[in-house]
Amino acid sequence: MALPRAERNQRIERNLADLTALRGVTTAAIVDGDGFVTHIRRDFEVDTDALGAAVQIMFSSAQRAAEQVGQESSRLVVSENKDGLILLAPLTRGFVLVLVADASAMLGTVRFEMKETVPELNELFGG
């Protein structure tokens, strides 16, 4: 049975809050297939329109690259930058989970928790 919308949103928010509680994680967001941020938890001001668009570009590029080399679908995309990380994980129905972390984040922890969170988010998004 589908969850009431308020409860569903509450559970999505709680998952994002758990992810931003990890050391170094400054933003956790869900971006839809059109590049719009549908849910976000952040520690600092971020341009959500730009974030959503960038996430979709980044994810679709990675997806194409994976297909080009015969690796089928992307499960996780990591961008390691001078001052931190961006991680993307595809969810059901074209949604993407995005995490932004600073240099203090432990990649193994963030990746592990992200992978563990995806199944619940997929359930919540009706996957």
Added chain:
Amino acid sequence: MHWLAGEFEAVAARAEALAALRRRRAAGEDVPRREEARARAAFRDRLGELVEAVSRRPGVLGCVAAHEGLLVAAAGDAPDFEAVAAVAQSAVLSGHDAADKLRLGDLRQVLVVGERGKLAVLRVGDMTVGVLAPEEVSLAAALG
């Protein structure tokens, strides 16, 4: 390694609690995701405490915990913790291979000893723990 054995037992208990929840879910039981998230956090926190505690033992240079070769926790002093995490994972894979070929049973520990230092690698749950020390340090004494 009595001291370490006790510390590992505490972490392993949390790893087992998490594994038990996963087994129940795999068996089709409706395990609340929240319960699993709490078990994961408890395991992660205790693992972080273990890494900190190990790194403070006399003679130990540093300690890391890693998942699939990527850093989960690090403490102490090492030139490159990420490299230690990656190498610890490789050591575990090699160790598994050796233990398997020689029928030694489940892998418990891998010890790499160089001219200047040593690395002990242990497994707990899904995680790998690496302990770095200078070559002359007895890890049995440091962690016992």
